[in-house]
Amino acid sequence: MSWLRALKHTARSGVKVERTRLEPLVALRAAAGLAIVIAAGLALLGPGSAASSAFGAFMAAIASFQQSWRPRPVLALASGLTLAVSTFVGYLVGSSHTTLFLALLAVWTFAAGLLWAAGPTAGIIASSNVAIMLVTVTLPTSVAQAAGHAAMIAAGGVVQALLIVLFPVRRWGAQRDALADALAAEADYARRLRHDPHAPFDPQPLMRARAAATVTARQARRRPAELHGARGLAERIRPVLASLADPAAGAPAEGPERDRVRELLAAAGSVLDAAARTIRHGEPVRLPAPALAVLRSPDTPDLLAGPPLRAARRLAALLDDVLETARPGTGRRADPEESMLRPTLWRLVPVVLASVRAELRPDSPVLRHAVRITAVTCAGLVIGRALPLGHAYWAPMASVMVMRPDFTQTYSRAVARFTGTLVGVAVATGVVQLAHPGMYLSGFLAVVSAGLMYVLMRTGYAVAQVFVSAYVVFLLGMGGVRWDQTVPDRVALTLVGGLLAMLAYALYPAWETPRLRTRLADWIAANGRYAAAVLGQYADPAGARRADVREALLAARDARIAWHEAVDRAAGEPVRHRGLSRAAADAAGEALPALGRSAMLLEAHLPERAHAPVPEAARLAEALRKSTEAGAREVREGRVPQWDEVRALLEDGDGPRTAVLRGAAERFLGSLDEVSRALRS
Structure with missing residues (x-):
């Protein structure tokens, strides 16, 4: 693919809007947490502290939306506390000497880039902390104020974590969906085998269900019984379905035996779909009578014999076990020692360090990403301060937020961020000029913008960036910063940061x-x-x-x-x-x-x-x-x-x-x- 075609491809993917299932209640809870910390900050400590706590709560909520199977309160706390530490250390160093802050920024950014070795969730949280740190270090004016701002940022993360604990939305919903998707994929596989005995099967749903079933020791003690066991049964059902359908190992390609196999596969699909619905919604099992009739007599001796007969009997037994396990409130709860356990955050440290050490080689995409993002962030800050514009941190912040270890995501996010920024600041500017909001109304508009971002963030990066840009405009306006002091600078420096990110990948790539x-x-x-x-x-x-x-x-x-x-x-x-x-x-x-x-x-x-x-x-x-x-x-x-x-x-x-x-x-x-x-x- 030529560079021109690649740029067109990434530009289209960056502004693409996807249809996905929204989570309005989760978004409402996150927006409520943000509203609480902004209101408390404005009432008790003033707009500066309110902005700090807002950034903490905002990023803690985003962390809880990441594709991770760890408890959401833990992600919110980790995001808030690490951002607080980054802000405090950044102010202590940056307030005394610009060169020292640039060195600290290089170290912080390089470490954030290497954390992609631990997975996308760790990489996104670390990169977001660097980006927000560039903003929050400019808010305090003394060491005491810096400590207060760091405490407010941490408090924002604590508030989001408490809301997740006190007002849970669909407990174990992600794990239920992962297991239900695995069973539904098996059902689809059974139906496709009726027409194509060699139909392919994508194991991704089974792998996702396995990741969802890996829990902490505390989660293992609280996991619903119906979420234990069905995944293992689904793993065992897949080879049985394949062997039953395959002409070389099962029934002949045509004839009454093949017709019987097709009936069994159709019944298996119906049973697996019913089990998937039960697990997803926690409702009673509803089975179609024809499927039950077929599975009650899988061993009709005048139709099947030998390996197909053994496969049919085993399939019927496994499906019975799936139904028994899937019924809400039934099944045996797993002992923590029997579960696939996920290490706690503290015990995860040596694992992460080992993963990072494994990436310290010249051809590692993660190491190249760390070097790229460090160079771009430092260059962006220097260029931003050299330009006759305010808020120099917006250039490196844009670079950090769009850069990823691979080419497509970096370029598509750069296009999406600039496009979303243009639309977002234009809308927010129009609202500010029409309404002339004061401190509290600006805070309210910031919460509304963040809430819309939480609802729509999974529909596309460009859509989310529209509301992020509006959120920043309203949040800074809460402290008295006029729109004409922020909008032109933000647009220009966002373009600079995006171009630096794209140029860095072209000069120092990690091609797949x-x-x-x-x-x-x-x-x-x-x-x-x-x-x-x-x-x-x-x-x-x-x-x-x-x-x-x-x-x-x-x-x-x-x-x-x-x-x-x-x-x-x-x-x-x-x-x-x-x-x-x-x-x-x-x-x-x-x-x-x-x-x-x-x-x-x-x-x-x-x-x-x-x-x-x-x-x-x-x-x-x-x-x-x-x-x-x-x-x-x-x-x-x-x-x-x-x-x-x-x-x-x-x-x-x-x-x-x-x-x-x-x-x-x-x-x-x-x-x-x-x-x-x-x-x-």
Whole structure:
């Protein structure tokens, strides 16, 4: 993609408005918290302290809207307290010497950039703290006032956290939605298998449900019973559905057996949809009678026999367990020791430090982002102070808020921020000129603007920025700053900050396109390890660890998601991969899932512990592991892999003899050969 096309693409994505489910009650609670701290600040301490507390409450509420499974009060407190510390330290350093403040800003911004290694939530909160710190350090005029402002900022975060605790909106709603989405995805998969026995399945809903099920020890003691267990059942249902529908492992492609399988798949979809509705809304289970009738007699002996019959019986049993677990108030509550536990914030510190250390390498996108954002923030502050404009902090603040580790988000957010700023300040200016609001009315208008931003922030960055710009105009007007002292400066310096961010990425990029081969190689190796782990269960049913299969499956899913995210990001970049065309990448991405699917079909019929070992399964597992590891190395080095180990085993007389393993080995090799053909083309 050329630079011109890339810029057009990012500009369109930046101003795009998405239709999404709104959360007006959550937004109302956040706006109420902001109103409380502004009113208290104006009544007790004056407009300066009110503005400080407003920034704290405003950012604490935004932190609670992030895509994180941690308790929302914890996010609000963490945002408010870290912003308070940043403001106080920034004032102590900045009040004495400009150069020292610039050095502190560089250190603070570099650390914020590195925190993207811990995930987007940590990165967004840290970057937002740097941006708001640039504003709040200008408000106090003494050390005592700086301490007071920091306390007010922290108080704003505390108020938002208290409101979340006292007025919860749909407790466990995000976790309910994640689990319901996983079950609904399984239902859709069952219906698609009726018409296409090889239909693909996107594991993203299952991965999101797993992330939602990872809780703190305190959450584990309070989690509703219906949120425990159903996700694990959904994971076990997916391979059963695939094995029941697949002609190679289940019923024939046509005939009465296939008709029976279609009935079972349709009934499974209805049951899973009913369970999803029950979990999402906490209502009683409502099952259609025809689905119940089909599932009560899955083992009609004159229609199904052998593996399809076993799969049908297992599917009926698993669906019964799903319904029993999903009913509100039923099911066994998980003991904290049995749950997947998430570390507390304090115990998370060494984990974050380890993640940051892993990114301290020259080719790391996170390290490059940290260097870029540090240079741009410092340059923006210097340029802002050199220009004959007020409020120099708006240029670096705009840069910090729009910059992300990848190209598309950085450029689209820069366009969206400038567009939203133009519209927002124009609307706010018109309101100020017409109404001439005083201190309290300006505070009220700031709260209204923030409330609208909370409601609409997930519909698009440009939409949110309209109300953020209006919020800042009204908030500064609360302290007596006239609109003509803020609007021209804000528009001009926002443009400067956005241009600096875009220029920095062009000069010091972290393109995803050159890393596509590495992502593909990681996916190949992860799929090979997953298939080898499944085969290991056949080779030694008594001694093999079932947890090995689960761990390998999760690693393969992570590699698959990383590949698809990399392809999506690379699609908008103005660079080309000389060794991997877009068509070859698409073809390889379509061929490789068949390897994981073949392993999943084997996983659906894992032998019992007492089953006799199958020696040829061990040989096939070893050959597959070695071949995919060697193939992954060849892909990274730009060569076409050959899969010699698996090919030699199939051609050897000592290869798999059983029909199941022989067929699986042929499907494995066929999928890998498709990848080679895609890369060769």
